[in-house]
Amino acid sequence: MVVGDASLDIDTLVIGAGPGGYTAAIRAAQLGQNVLIVDKANVGGVCLNVGCIPSKALISAAHQYEAVSHGADIGITAGDVKVDFGKVQDFKNGVVKKLTGGVASLLKGNKVQYFNGEVMFINENEARVFNDQEAPRYRFKNCIIATGSRPIELKAFPFGGRILSSTEALSLPEVPKSMIVIGGGYIGIELGQMYSKFGTKITVIEGMDSILPGFDTDMTKLVEKKLKSKDVEIITGAQAKSAEQTDNDITLTYTVNGEDKQVTADYLLVTVGRRPNTDGELGLDLINLKMTDRGMIEVDDQCRTSIPHIFAIGDIVAGPALAHKASYEAKVAAEAIAGMPSKVDYKCIPLVVFSDPECSSVGFSEKEAKEKGHNVKVGKFPFNINGRALSLNATDGFVKIISDADSGLVLGAQIAGLEASNLIAEMGLAIEMGATVEDIALTIHAHPTLGEIAMEAAEVALGHPIHTIVK
Known part of the structure; x- marks a missing residue:
């Protein structure tokens, strides 16, 4: 553990070492700030330790087990397939350890000071960080709060036992x-x-x-x-x-x-659902930070709170509780501290469910686009007539592109099916770049790939698809 002297000032205090916090700390350090990051749990936060990463490792193992168990569907018999869940958990824990270790190395490599403990604000410019061994006091010029969230516990169903x-x-x-x-x-x-x-x-x-x-x-x-x-x-x-x-x-x-x-x-x-970690011993009440009645911290488009030199990002501010949203806001906040004109723009933030089939969405839905006054044109193409999807025996799904009929601009997209979590990135880029459905249709997509489905959906929107009949 590396900590600065308790009497020394720091430029930026980051509270929370999850995807938002560690990203903010690294970007702030890259921009020349002297940064201290504090977290009472493990580096990587909920996402890397008990959320996104371990859940996806288990989901991946479950997919592989199912695929082997049903290999007979494509002519492969594997015999009596069994699950050693202890080894599955070992695999999951190995993934977590590798990624959290990587984050710790990144913090060290960027000369970010790390303190494993808790934070309590003393006033708008000072905070005490503490654990069982020490409790140094820090003066900071800026602060980024990235304390994340925790599962909502229902009164009738307190966590514990079964x-x-x-x-x-x-x-x-x-x-x-x-x-x-x-x-x-x-x-x-x-x-x-x-x-x-x-x-x-x-x-x-x-x-x-x-x-x-x-x-x-x-x-x-x-x-x-x-x-x-x-x-x-x-x-x-x-x-x-x-x-x-x-x-x-x-x-x-x-x-x-x-x-x-x-x-x-x-x-x-x-x-x-999840509850923002803005209560407890953090001491936000001591600095009169403006918050909502749901415990969320109010921020502007630079993630700046009602106290100009204190910023808040991630699950503790408005919007979906997503790791990639927190990481995006982290960069904006760190850059704003450095005097850059960075501001948040959420129109291209993707939503993903790692279900089976996977579901993903970015930009407007058809309903939202109409509510915004657009003359909407939809292009939709199914997985079940795509060569790659058929060869993968993964034919459930579709790509739906929402566009403005007058300008052709891509307004949103929804994708369900194998690799929807990856395929949505092209749609997000299209919206970000101000692309039209014609731009997507004219982009040569490799064959045979799932990516072709986006091209086909764009051609449906234009009214001249090759591999389906427009009714």
């Missing part, structure tokens, strides 16, 4: 026989579907009318179809009421259509 948050769900020692998931949003669906692929009987309890609320209904239907093919029970319009644990299982009581019902499983996973 009631899990996403954190505990990622570290189970073995594949459970059954699991109830409260919340059909992206976290609940990703983890529930992952365990279902390993053989867990999953029951999803969702309060809204469909899973993945807020996403394109064409997407959610594909995911729901896949879930049901794995015997996942999806109960929508349902409200969870109470749970009773025993040494061996847990029984959930829920209400649907005015009727109380029960379901029993090995575990209950609660994924109903």
